[in-house]
Amino acid sequence: MTTGEPCFTARHWRILASHWHPVALSRHLGTTPLAVTLLDQRLVLHRGISGVAMAAVDRCPHRGAALSAGSIDNDLLVCPYHGFRFEPSGRCVLIPSSPDLMPPAGLQLQVLNVREAYGLIWIRLLSDGCADLPHFDEWSAPEYIHVQPEPVDWATSAGRQMESFFDVSHFAFVHRDSFGESDNTSVPPYDVVATFDGFQFDYVSTVSNFPLGLKHLNPPGFLWSRLFRVHLPYCARLTITFPCDGLLHILNVATPLSPVSTRVFSLICRNFDPDLPLQAAINFNSLIFAEDRRVVEQQDPKQLPLDLRQEVHVPADLASLTYRQALHAMGLA
Numbered sequence: 618m619t620t621g622e623p624c625f626t627a628r629h630w631r632i633l634a635s636h637w638h639p640v641a642l643s644r645h646l647g648t649t650p651l652a653v654t655l656l657d658q659r660l661v662l663h664r665g666i667s668g669v670a671m672a673a674v675d676r677c678p679h680r681g682a683a684l685s686a687g688s689i690d691n692d693l694l695v696c697p698y699h700g701f702r703f704e705p706s707g708r709c710v711l712i713p714s715s716p717d718l719m720p721p722a723g724l725q726l727q728v729l730n731v732r733e734a735y736g737l738i739w740i741r742l743l744s745d746g747c748a749d750l751p752h753f754d755e756w757s758a759p760e761y762i763h764v765q766p767e768p769v770d771w772a773t774s775a776g777r778q779m780e781s782f783f784d785v786s787h788f789a790f791v792h793r794d795s796f797g798e799s800d801n802t803s804v805p806p807y808d809v810v811a812t813f814d815g816f817q818f819d820y821v822s823t824v825s826n827f828p829l830g831l832k833h834l835n836p837p838g839f840l841w842s843r844l845f846r847v848h849l850p851y852c853a854r855l856t857i858t859f860p861c862d863g864l865l866h867i868l869n870v871a872t873p874l875s876p877v878s879t880r881v882f883s884l885i886c887r888n889f890d891p892d893l894p895l896q897a898a899i900n901f902n903s904l905i906f907a908e909d910r911r912v913v914e915q916q917d918p919k920q921l922p923l924d925l926r927q928e929v930h931v932p933a934d935l936a937s938l939t940y941r942q943a944l945h946a947m948g949l950a
């Protein structure tokens with residue numbers, strides 16, 4: 618870590634480490650070691666012979682080398698420095714400089730809980746965490762088309778990124794080049810409802826989700842429902858109901874690499890327009906996220922203020938107020 622960068626407090630780290638976070642796309646993980654970061658912790662991932670994803674802290678217990686710079690040989694992770702070999706359980710099974718020596722018990726990698734779901738590799742750093750993965754059943758439903766853009770790193774906190782995902786009063790200003798309607802700024806009141814792992818709200822407005830060039834497709838007077846489901850701390854799903862009852866789901870997961878650096882994973886699926894090229898959906902999504910990112914990376918401070926007195930709130934901010942209170946209640950203030 619660069620000197621001067623903020624780090625997580627021990628308490629925040631423990632809370633966040635008890636939750637699952639995606640760290641890579643499944644399609645990026647093969648049989649060569651892959652380095653990723655989560656909560657300031659460097660990790661090494663690889664896929665075993667059986668195809669199962671494995672993860673460990675990216676540090677050799679011998680002399681601290683980065684195992685992600687090593688290799689895999691017959692399901693064994695080989696350290697690049699002195700060639701020690703580690704089996705999937707993390708136990709060292711060979712010390713090449715003393716091949717007849719039984720490796721001491723201390724030569725043990727810290728292996729981590731891994732899950733693979735929705736095309737993502739998820740890690741939980743603490744094994745005693747109680748949280749489960751968010752549900753996203755539509756991802757595997759046959760009537761849906763899936764799009765999985767590349768993750769994007771944002772120079773901000775996971776909280777700021779998340780809040781921008783479900784902020785409903787910025788469309789007319791931030792999304793002028795995608796779907797925003799500059800003359801449609803008023804936010805009708807909406808209600809927020811608590812759920813077992815967060816909260817949800819259905820934001821109903823006349824702001825259409827059609828891109829600028831296709832606004833003429835919007836049926837006059839159509840009310841657009843944007844149902845946001847927030848799974849604390851850093852996952853949210855948006856379901857947009859299109860005219861003709863088409864459903865578009867976008868899962869936004871903000872993985873905290875550090876307190877001010879976030880890798881954003883997004884999954885998109887829809888049950889309409891089967892012939893529209895997937896690349897068009899990826900491009901539209903990228904444009905929207907780039908518009909958000911340009912503003913959000915400049916917010917000051919980068920960490921989301923959980924003391925409600927630090928920023929000023931208006932009625933449209935009910936969801937963000939709820940989010941800040943919920944993170945505060947989790948102990949993340």
Ligand code: FES
Pocket residue numbers: 677678679680681682696697698699700701
């Ligand atoms: S540092 Fe890994 S084998 Fe020596």
Ligand SMILES: [Fe+2]
Pocket residue numbers: 781782787791792905909
């Ligand atoms: Fe946005």
